[in-house]
Amino acid sequence: MDKTGLARHTVLARLHRLIGEGKVRVRQINMAKLHFWSELPQPTSPVSSKESNEEIKENIVVTPLKEEHIEKVSNLKKKAPAAPIVDMNAIKEQIEQELKTGDLSKSQAEIKKQRAPLIHVIKEEKHQKEVRADEFIKTGIPGFDELFEHGIPRGNSVIIAGGAGSGKTIFCLQTLFKHASEGEKCLYMSFEESEERLMHHMEDFGWDPHPLIKKGNLLIKRFNPFDITRSVDALLMKAKGELLIDVEPIIFPEGFIPDIIVLDSLTAIASAFTGKEDSYRIYIEQLFRFFEQVKATSLLITETEQVPKMFSSTGVEEFLADGVIVLYAIKRGNIRENAIEVLKMRGEKHQKKIVALQISDAGITVYPEQEVFGGVGE
Numbered sequence: 001m002d003k004t005g006l007a008r009h010t011v012l013a014r015l016h017r018l019i020g021e022g023k024v025r026v027r028q029i030n031m032a033k034l035h036f037w038s039e040l041p042q043p044t045s046p047v048s049s050k051e052s053n054e055e056i057k058e059n060i061v062v063t064p065l066k067e068e069h070i071e072k073v074s075n076l077k078k079k080a081p082a083a084p085i086v087d088m089n090a091i092k093e094q095i096e097q098e099l100k101t102g103d104l105s106k107s108q109a110e111i112k113k114q115r116a117p118l119i120h121v122i123k124e125e126k127h128q129k130e131v132r133a134d135e136f137i138k139t140g141i142p143g144f145d146e147l148f149e150h151g152i153p154r155g156n157s158v159i160i161a162g163g164a165g166s167g168k169t170i171f172c173l174q175t176l177f178k179h180a181s182e183g184e185k186c187l188y189m190s191f192e193e194s195e196e197r198l199m200h201h202m203e204d205f206g207w208d209p210h211p212l213i214k215k216g217n218l219l220i221k222r223f224n225p226f227d228i229t230r231s232v233d234a235l236l237m238k239a240k241g242e243l244l245i246d247v248e249p250i251i252f253p254e255g256f257i258p259d260i261i262v263l264d265s266l267t268a269i270a271s272a273f274t275g276k277e278d279s280y281r282i283y284i285e286q287l288f289r290f291f292e293q294v295k296a297t298s299l300l301i302t303e304t305e306q307v308p309k310m311f312s313s314t315g316v317e318e319f320l321a322d323g324v325i326v327l328y329a330i331k332r333g334n335i336r337e338n339a340i341e342v343l344k345m346r347g348e349k350h351q352k353k354i355v356a357l358q359i360s361d362a363g364i365t366v367y368p369e370q371e372v373f374g375g376v377g378e
């Protein structure tokens with residue numbers, strides 16, 4: 001191994017091949033195996049278990065393997081250097097200092113401590129996905145697309161976060177209607193509302209889903225989140241704790257490969273995993289990975305407070321996602337005003353401001369020049 005520069009398992013693999021070719025023979029001596037070239041003279045009699053160690057040594061001729069006997073692999077890839085380890089002690093010290101100065105509350109400190117390893121991994125990760133200038137989608141929502149330089153990069157997974165009545169479902173249905181009308185395959189995965197109710201919801205805004213469904217461009221399907229829970233539990237048991245889970249059969253109807261997916265909602269899925277947080281995290285990681293592999297643009301709805309500090313059930317989802325769009329219903333006196341913000345969008349420049357949003361009989365309209373200040377984060 002020292003002469004050839006090959007690892008132990010590589011040498012053993014080469015020996016195994018030479019044995020198969022008949023060039024090398026093997027002899028078992030107690031717990032050891034002796035390898036010798038076939039052309040060398042073999043001992044005429046088998047070794048008896050009663051022979052002494054000295055007699056065995058006399059009957060054995062050991063010929064060391066030479067460099068020319070083993071093929072070298074010229075293009076062995078060097079292992080990439082390991083990612084730096086997270087210094088949790090330093091992070092804890094920093095959090096303790098911020099707690100003392102009053103910069104963090106206890107709950108914020110706990111969240112920061114939990115997120116630290118994930119933030120570290122994301123910072124170290126090199127995203128391989130390259131998006132060309134023409135690989136962007138428009139939502140078709142008046143005013144909203146003006147918040148981007150180009151649009152939402154195709155293939156991105158985007159969280160649509162907001163409180164009740166903020167317009168999350170309308171935002172997603174309006175986007176799907178536009179793209180299905182243009183011939184793209186669109187899937188609305190509902191874990192709460194029925195197909196009929198969602199179709200009636202679209203009709204209320206003048207978006208007729210029936211021709212699009214008939215053409216095969218739009219599919220609205222209801223799923224049971226507890227079916228996912230049972231499937232994940234079964235797969236985890238089968239894999240004996242391994243994290244390689246195939247989620248494709250769970251989420252895609254057979255024969256329908258969508259370009260754009262709406263999942264309504266991550267909150268409903270998380271509630272089905274109550275008390276099984278580890279299983280939920282495994283499922284969510286695989287879900288995001290799967291969406292990336294199929295290159296579908298996904299809009300993932302999450303239910304939050306009206307002015308959220310976290311934008312998903314566990315806080316993990318917003319880090320895994322490529323983008324986060326937040327819809328607000330801001331209370332001013334006795335009324336609520338709607339607003340929207342692009343919090344982040346990987347692979348695209350966007351305006352960093354909260355702007356006014358209006359919901360009418362025609363759907364959502366965004367006013368990119370009308371910034372909203374008071375009431376947000378108060």
